[in-house]
Amino acid sequence: MILVFADQRDGNLKKASKEAISEGKRLGSALSLPLGVVVLGKGAGSVVDEIKKYGADKVFVSETPDAYSPDLYAEGVAKVAKENGAKIVVFPGTSMCVDFAPRVSAKLEAGLVTDITATEVKDGKLIVRKPVYSGKAIATVEFKSDIAMVTLRPNVFELAESEGAGEVVEFSVEGEAKAKAVKVEMKEAGKVELTEATIIVSGGRGVKGPEYFQNELQQLADLLGAAVGASRAAVDAGWIDHSHQVGQTGKVVSPKVYMAFGISGAIQHLAGMGTSQYIIAVNKDPDAPIFNVASLGVVADLFKVVPALIEEIKKA
Ligand code: FAD
Numbered sequence: 381m382i383l384v385f386a387d388q389r390d391g392n393l394k395k396a397s398k399e400a401i402s403e404g405k406r407l408g409s410a411l412s413l414p415l416g417v418v419v420l421g422k423g424a425g426s427v428v429d430e431i432k433k434y435g436a437d438k439v440f441v442s443e444t445p446d447a448y449s450p451d452l453y454a455e456g457v458a459k460v461a462k463e464n465g466a467k468i469v470v471f472p473g474t475s476m477c478v479d480f481a482p483r484v485s486a487k488l489e490a491g492l493v494t495d496i497t498a499t500e501v502k503d504g505k506l507i508v509r510k511p512v513y514s515g516k517a518i519a520t521v522e523f524k525s526d527i528a529m530v531t532l533r534p535n536v537f538e539l540a541e542s543e544g545a546g547e548v549v550e551f552s553v554e555g556e557a558k559a560k561a562v563k564v565e566m567k568e569a570g571k572v573e574l575t576e577a578t579i580i581v582s583g584g585r586g587v588k589g590p591e592y593f594q595n596e597l598q599q600l601a602d603l604l605g606a607a608v609g610a611s612r613a614a615v616d617a618g619w620i621d622h623s624h625q626v627g628q629t630g631k632v633v634s635p636k637v638y639m640a641f642g643i644s645g646a647i648q649h650l651a652g653m654g655t656s657q658y659i660i661a662v663n664k665d666p667d668a669p670i671f672n673v674a675s676l677g678v679v680a681d682l683f684k685v686v687p688a689l690i691e692e693i694k695k696a
Contacts, residue, residue: 381438382408383416383466385457385481386431387474391423393430395576396472396534401434403499403537404470405544410501413467414438415544418460420453420553422446428548435542438464440549448476449557454483456553461488466527468506473531473632474575481531490527495632497536497655514628514651534575535634536655572607574624579637580653582609582626583619586642586663586682590619596686597641603693609633609653611643627652641682645670662686 384404386397401417408415414437419427424441431439440460445452453476461469461484469484471477473495485492497518498509506528512519574580581601583593593608601608609626610619626633628648638656643649645661645668653659654673661674662682671677678685 381416381464381466382411382413382468382470383418383457383461383464384436384470385472385477386417386419386427387472387477388419388421388423388427391426393427394472394474395539396474396532398430398434398539399534399537400470400472400532401431401436402540402542403532404468405435405540405542407468407470407499407501407506408435408437411467411504411506416440416460416464416466418457420445420456421448432544432546433541434539435544437545438547438549440464440551442551442553444552444554445557445560448561449559450480450483451558452553452555452560453480454487455555456551457484458487459553460551461527469527469529471529471531473533477531481529485529488527488529489525490529491523491525492529492531493521493523494531495533496530497533497634499530511651511655514647515654516647533632533634533655535578535636572601572605574607574609574626574631575633577607577633577635579604579606579639580609580626580633580635580656581606581639581641582611582643582653583614583641584611584643584649585613585617587614587619588642592686593620596690600639600686600690600693603690606637606639607635609638611646611649625652640670640674641686643670644668645673 382404387394416438417436418440496508496510500507610624615625628651634655640661660676661670662678666679
């Protein structure tokens, strides 16, 4: 079996989970293995129908534990994997999965490769690729363990609906959590989540202060249905919260369109957004390194470009 963990929060299935299930289905077809999907926690039952749309043959669903706990989540996934002879276990690269996937890997004695951006099946074996050295090189990795585990970079793998047997198996995860999330504080509820966004409007030191993030960049993002990102320089200056930071020590994103305003394009920033499909950079310095990766580079003052863009989009 190919087993995919579906990350859901309070009955909302993450887009990254749908991508993981779609990729699990593709791997299952290539290896002639059925696709199982495991979903845990409060609200798990309400995403089963959505999971089925992506071709699950079996959906293992447990409404327990009621709150996220890394050890109990790992216990639940490892149990399903063992009982069903999973050969490959796939996780979406959400922060929660990145947190507990290593525990599953230890329990299953499975090799784990995180943040992968491509898969290949060769001679019946899984081979994966992932960016390394801040995106400067791509590593190709084979597994030596009997079970292979991966986390997928969000927004890279295509969604694909398909048919599956759709059998639902209910189970429960019992036990005392060694660590448990007691409170979750959502920052800026209702805004588009950075790692799942199709479009990101990002600002750097060139933006010159917090107001421009809160007003113009946020307005542009709202018009485009985009999320707001930032460079570390902007975050370190206290202009915007760290949850918006893109890069090596921030979030890794891979949107369809990444708009960089007043960002020089340091290697640590590129590590977080280099796999974006279309990069638009606005910088007044024609030699800024961001132009080396930009699909469209505009040498201009961002304080003129952003308001003009907002005006044009409003007209459209
Ligand atoms: P700058 O490099 O100062 O660039 C500002 C740009 O704005 C310039 O290119 C300038 O020409 C342009 N500009 C100024 N005014 C205007 C204007 N009016 N119109 C248009 N353009 C204008 N950085 C990250 O971003 N993310 C990370 O996760 C990260 N992790 C790091 C980890 C380590 C271990 C280290 C050492 C560094 C890390 N950095 C990270 C920092 C990184 O090296 C850079 O310092 C940072 O990315 C620079 O941010 P910036 O491009 O906003 O600022």
